[in-house]
Amino acid sequence: MRHILHSTYYLAAAGLLGLITLPALAQEAGTDANESHQAGIAANTESPLPKTITVLVDQGFTFHGIFEAPDDLQGYALSYDNEPMAAYISSSSDYAVIGTLIDPQGNAVMESQLQALVLEPMLEAAWSAFENxxxxxxxxxxxxxxxxxxxxxxxxxxxxxxxxxxxxxxxxxxxxxxxxxxxxxxxxxxxxxxxxxxxxxxxxxxxxxxxxxxxxxxxxxxxxxxxxxxxxxxxxxxxxxxxxxxxxxxxxxxxxxxxxxxxxxxxxxxxxxxxx
The missing domain is CATH 3.40.30.10 (Glutaredoxin)
Known part of the structure; x- marks a missing residue:
């Protein structure tokens, strides 16, 4: 079941990690409902990670890459125990929110970026492991x-x-x-x-x-x-x-x-x- 919060997501900041809402990727092949938010994806970044993301990595999350999100948000593709999830940070804040980003119509966005950075490589690696x-x-x-x-x-x-x-x-x-x-x-x-x-x-x-x-x-x-x-x-x-x-x-x-x-x-x- 997809969990959607219509206001503020649980926050993770300054070493404090709250509850996590996992994005559902139905049948593992979900695409963004709002295609206007398709944006660039980078599998790696040479820039230092924000402190909040570093804290998450220290707590056991895996960082996979960054992607641009709407309204001056920077998206960070993460996984925890092999479950894909996204964190978002605005340019004016040191706080991160973890969850499913939705537009004013209630449509989930950014899932194709998360899938491209996290789920697709994971599934390809699994297929290779099965073959071998x-x-x-x-x-x-x-x-x-x-x-x-x-x-x-x-x-x-x-x-x-x-x-x-x-x-x-x-x-x-x-x-x-x-x-x-x-x-x-x-x-x-x-x-x-x-x-x-x-x-x-x-x-x-x-x-x-x-x-x-x-x-x-x-x-x-x-x-x-x-x-x-x-x-x-x-x-x-x-x-x-x-x-x-x-x-x-x-x-x-x-x-x-x-x-x-x-x-x-x-x-x-x-x-x-x-x-x-």
């Missing part, structure tokens, strides 16, 4: 659409997505690539290891998902190799900004990486990917 790790693929190698999904063996929503993706896989338009994680419980870790260490991991995953309601695959004690891989996948998951499973990633028609949070129906998946 061990995943379990289902579907044709020449499928027109590739989706990476973070899958926990004990996640019922992962099981729902698995079921809902069958028609597209059988149609030959989707290759679903599972990046296994074991984040829900210790049992998840053991089941993920059992799938990874099977003679045929793809077949083991299929059997597990088909028998999900009955407990699925029998857990095993993870090998050192499996433990290392699953630790790596947990780290990739954090850096990709995923807060739960399943979280899925695909490229849109423009070639940009987009993110799907949670399970979606077969029809929703078709609409998202743009397939009949």
């Amino acid at each position: 790790t061990r995943f379990i693929s289902e579907g044709n190698d020449d499928a027109s659409h590739i989706v990476y999904t973070l899958t926990d063996p004990n996640c019922p929503y992962c099981n729902a997505l698995w079921k809902n993706s069958r028609p597209l896989i059988e149609q030959g338009v989707l290759q679903l690539r599972h990046v296994l994680v074991g984040v829900l419980s210790e049992d998840s870790l053991r089941k993920a290891a059992a799938i990874l260490e099977a003679d045929n991991p793809a077949s083991a995953l299929e059997t597990h998902e088909l028998e999900f309601r009955n407990g699925g695959i029998k857990p095993v004690e993870p090998s050192e190799e499996s433990q290392a891989l699953l630790r790596k996948h947990a780290q990739i998951m954090r850096e990709a900004g995923a807060t739960g499973t399943p979280t899925s990633y695909y490229r849109d028609e423009a070639g940009k990486v987009q993110r799907i949070n949670g399970a979606v129906s077969t029809d929703q998946l078709r609409e998202i990917l743009g397939v009949e």
